Amino acid sequence: MNISLLQRIAFFTLGCFVLFSLLIGSVIWSSQEIKAAFTRENYAQQLTNQTNMLRQLINNNNIYDKNYSIYNKRNKVDDWQALQVKLSSLLESAPALTTHQQSIQSSLVSQNNNLRNFFTLINKNKLKNANVAIKTHLKARLMTQLESIRADSFQLSAIAEKDIYDTIKQQAFFIILVSSASIIALILGAFSLTYIVRKSLNEVKSAFEKNESGDFQHIELSHHSQEFDNIVDAFNTMNDKLSESTISLTEMKKIVEERTQVLEKLSKTDALTKVANRRALFERANIEFSRTLRGNQQLTLLLLDCDLFKNINDDYGHVFGDELLVHICNICQQEIRDIDFLARYGGEEFIIVLPNCDLNGGIETAHRIQRSLAKNCLTIGDKEVKATLSIGVSMFNQRHKSLEQLIHDTDQAMYQAKRNGRNRVEVHSYTSLH
Amino acid sequence: MTLKTLSFSLVTALTVIIIILLCLYLSKHWQQPKYPVVIAVSKTPLSTPFYVAKAINAFDDTCVNVEFDEVVGGQRAFAKVLNGEVDFGTSSDSLIAFKSLEGQPFVTHAMFVQSDNDVKFISRASANFESALDLKGQRIGVTKGTASEYFLSTLLALEGLTTEDVRVYYYEPEQLVNGFIAQDIDAFIPWEPFGFYSDQLLSGIIKIHDTKSLNTLSFNLISPTANNLVVEKAKCVIQGLDLAIDYITSHPLESKAIVMNELNISTEFIEWVWPDYIFKLGLNQSLIHSVESQANWAVATQMSQYDNVPHIERFIDSRAMLQIIPNAVNIPQ
Numbered sequence: 077m078n079i080s081l082l083q084r085i086a087f088f089t090l091g092c093f094v095l096f097s098l099l100i101g102s103v104i105w106s107s108q109e110i111k112a113a114f115t116r117e118n119y120a121q122q123l124t125n126q127t128n129m130l131r132q133l134i135n136n137n138n139i140y141d142k143n144y145s146i147y148n149k150r151n152k153v154d155d156w157q158a159l160q161v162k163l164s165s166l167l168e169s170a171p172a173l174t175t176h177q178q179s180i181q182s183s184l185v186s187q188n189n190n191l192r193n194f195f196t197l198i199n200k201n202k203l204k205n206a207n208v209a210i211k212t213h214l215k216a217r218l219m220t221q222l223e224s225i226r227a228d229s230f231q232l233s234a235i236a237e238k239d240i241y242d243t244i245k246q247q248a249f250f251i252i253l254v255s256s257a258s259i260i261a262l263i264l265g266a267f268s269l270t271y272i273v274r275k276s277l278n279e280v281k282s283a284f285e286k287n288e289s290g291d292f293q294h295i296e297l298s299h300h301s302q303e304f305d306n307i308v309d310a311f312n313t314m315n316d317k318l319s320e321s322t323i324s325l326t327e328m329k330k331i332v333e334e335r336t337q338v339l340e341k342l343s344k345t346d347a348l349t350k351v352a353n354r355r356a357l358f359e360r361a362n363i364e365f366s367r368t369l370r371g372n373q374q375l376t377l378l379l380l381d382c383d384l385f386k387n388i389n390d391d392y393g394h395v396f397g398d399e400l401l402v403h404i405c406n407i408c409q410q411e412i413r414d415i416d417f418l419a420r421y422g423g424e425e426f427i428i429v430l431p432n433c434d435l436n437g438g439i440e441t442a443h444r445i446q447r448s449l450a451k452n453c454l455t456i457g458d459k460e461v462k463a464t465l466s467i468g469v470s471m472f473n474q475r476h477k478s479l480e481q482l483i484h485d486t487d488q489a490m491y492q493a494k495r496n497g498r499n500r501v502e503v504h505s506y507t508s509l510h
Numbered sequence: 511m512t513l514k515t516l517s518f519s520l521v522t523a524l525t526v527i528i529i530i531l532l533c534l535y536l537s538k539h540w541q542q543p544k545y546p547v548v549i550a551v552s553k554t555p556l557s558t559p560f561y562v563a564k565a566i567n568a569f570d571d572t573c574v575n576v577e578f579d580e581v582v583g584g585q586r587a588f589a590k591v592l593n594g595e596v597d598f599g600t601s602s603d604s605l606i607a608f609k610s611l612e613g614q615p616f617v618t619h620a621m622f623v624q625s626d627n628d629v630k631f632i633s634r635a636s637a638n639f640e641s642a643l644d645l646k647g648q649r650i651g652v653t654k655g656t657a658s659e660y661f662l663s664t665l666l667a668l669e670g671l672t673t674e675d676v677r678v679y680y681y682e683p684e685q686l687v688n689g690f691i692a693q694d695i696d697a698f699i700p701w702e703p704f705g706f707y708s709d710q711l712l713s714g715i716i717k718i719h720d721t722k723s724l725n726t727l728s729f730n731l732i733s734p735t736a737n738n739l740v741v742e743k744a745k746c747v748i749q750g751l752d753l754a755i756d757y758i759t760s761h762p763l764e765s766k767a768i769v770m771n772e773l774n775i776s777t778e779f780i781e782w783v784w785p786d787y788i789f790k791l792g793l794n795q796s797l798i799h800s801v802e803s804q805a806n807w808a809v810a811t812q813m814s815q816y817d818n819v820p821h822i823e824r825f826i827d828s829r830a831m832l833q834i835i836p837n838a839v840n841i842p843q
Contacts, residue, residue, distance in 0.1 A: 179755070179759045183790055186626055186788055187626075190626050190726060191723075192723075203667075203668065205643075205670025205671070206668075206670035207670065213667065216803040223794070224794070226796075227792065227840045230837075231792065231837055264520070
């Protein structure tokens with residue numbers, strides 16, 4: 077069932093109202109009960125007092141005296157008749173009583189009738205024929221009757237007191253119970269409302285954040301409420317439209333990055349041979365040169381030049397010449413280590429940067445390349461075209477203040493190889509090995 | 511705190527409350543030891559609380575399994591209590607007064623009914639007795655050592671007469687009317703149901719005098735002098751009686767039907783006695799006064815062979831009542 081937050085608050089308020097009404101109702105009810113019990117208690121007290129007065133009268137007066145009259149002419153308040161009438165009318169004006177008290181009330185009425193009749197009987201002729209023993213005995217009977225009324229009044233009073241105590245106890249228990257229920261309901265209601273609002277707001281907020289990054293997703297609410305459902309419906313419709321018409325920023329970044337990478341690669345790659353170009357060469361070689369300077373490491377450069385490349389171009393055409401350059405690059409790539417770096421220096425010249433490699437290592441690599449090229453000739457038709465390389469080798473030393481100087485020395489060595497008959501490896505400042 | 515934690519705490523709290531309530535319920539209804547108890551119940555509507563208690567199973571939730579030994583007249587019930595044949599018995603306050611003079615080892619636990627018109631003075635209509643003075647020298651039938659005899663002495667006392675002034679004839683309660691029919695007596699003092707039977711049998715021949723206020727008879731629960739176990743049993747019997755009396759107050763018609771069925775008595779009879787009855791449990795000073803004054807009177811008028819009236823408090827044991835209805839106990843502790 078989809079209930080709106082407003083409805084929830086309304087139900088919650090209504091629930092609290094019912095609970096508090098219950099509480100107020102019970103307080104009113106119990107105050108009425110206590111009031112009624114107090115009335116009964118008061119009634120019982122009056123009965124006890126009235127009975128005590130009658131007891132006193134029987135005790136103090138000589139009821140057998142021939143001059144004794146149930147009417148006291150001088151003091152109408154204190155005579156038997158007045159007290160008895162008062163007791164009887166008190167009994168007739170009994171307040172509403174409980175079932176248990178009603179049985180005692182019946183007993184009281186009956187006892188009072190007996191008292192009245194008995195008193196009338198013994199007062200009729202003042203027991204003029206009776207001896208003292210009889211008089212004492214019958215007076216004792218009268219007192220017993222009064223005692224019985226007093227005991228009943230006492231019990232009536234005790235029941236009323238117990239009723240008051242029980243009602244207060246019951247009411248206190250009820251108030252505690254309803255208050256606890258109200259507090260629990262309040263906490264639970266407030267908490268659940270806050271929880272739903274906070275959770276829904278967080279879900280909406282998170283969806284907005286995702287939108288910011290171009291992720292147009294639907295909001296799925298954990299707790300449904302009409303208000304948030306309306307917002308979510310509007311948001312989801314908006315996101316559907318946005319996702320149809322907008323390329324997300326992430327996708328855009330990805331494309332730009334890819335393109336940048338491609339462009340970067342293109343800017344550092346030789347278009348023909350697909351090896352690093354001169355720009356990339358200087359970048360990498362400078363890094364290696366700096367590292368060598370810092371770490372007191374070794375660095376060797378090879379400069380390779382394809383012998384008589386102009387003639388090959390002339391004899392077999394530029395396309396073949398281009399193929400040959402690619403072939404040389406492939407041979408070189410096969411013969412160098414992963415950490416070594418091959419780049420096209422210009423025309424038919426290539427430089428190989430050999431980090432952590434001494435002069436002998438460089439010479440060895442150069443010879444390996446030459447041997448591999450000699451072994452793997454390119455063919456045009458059925459004819460094998462033998463291409464050779466003149467390779468200059470130079471190793472970094474203290475004299476080299478810059479990369480350019482090192483390249484220059486390597487270049488010198490390469491020219492030395494050319495001068496010494498091509499297809500050779502020459503080392504700068506050293507006598508040629510071959 | 512998440513909603514889950516709160517719900518969990520709430521469920522835990524509710525479970526704990528339910529367990530506590532269950533424990534309380536079980537401890538309350540834990541099967542108490544059941545004592546078999548035999549009660550000598552006088553076959554009179556005054557024993558209504560006992561019959562009702564049995565009919566509504568009021569003793570079921572108490573510690574006693576009650577069996578009734580129904581007897582005719584309080585004398586027999588008393589005898590059975592004193593012989594140890596039964597655990598408890600029903601007795602009128604008059605009988606308690608006479609037995610206290612004998613110094614018998616018994617105690618009264620509770621009063622459960624009062625009637626101010628149980629004992630009746632019946633005379634031959636033709637004799638035209640108007641006042642007690644007219645009884646002088648007449649033959650009066652009573653049951654010895656009972657409320658009947660005490661009633662006669664009170665009736666005479668109002669006019670300054672004693673039993674010496676009349677000719678007293680002793681009969682068993684059910685024989686009184688026969689003595690009257692046989693013309694052996696001019697008047698007799700029966701208690702119910704014999705007053706009613708006499709009225710039914712001799713309607714028009716007899717006169718039942720209005721003596722409603724002259725005698726208040728109460729019926730009480732008695733036992734031999736009680737130890738703790740007897741008090742415990744008495745407590746449970748009183749518990750049952752309390753339930754029965756509440757039932758009588760709220761269901762008078764049903765209660766009358768129960769008694770009519772138990773005693774096999776007519777509607778006329780129950781309607782005859784019922785208005786005079788007040789059913790309530792109590793143990794108060796008025797019972798002591800009543801017993802004491804009757805005992806004193808018995809001594810003073812030589813109705814009894816004993817000269818001294820013992821302390822009546824000796825024959826009252828309020829321990830059981832104090833545990834059940836303390837506010838109905840009003841005697842010096």
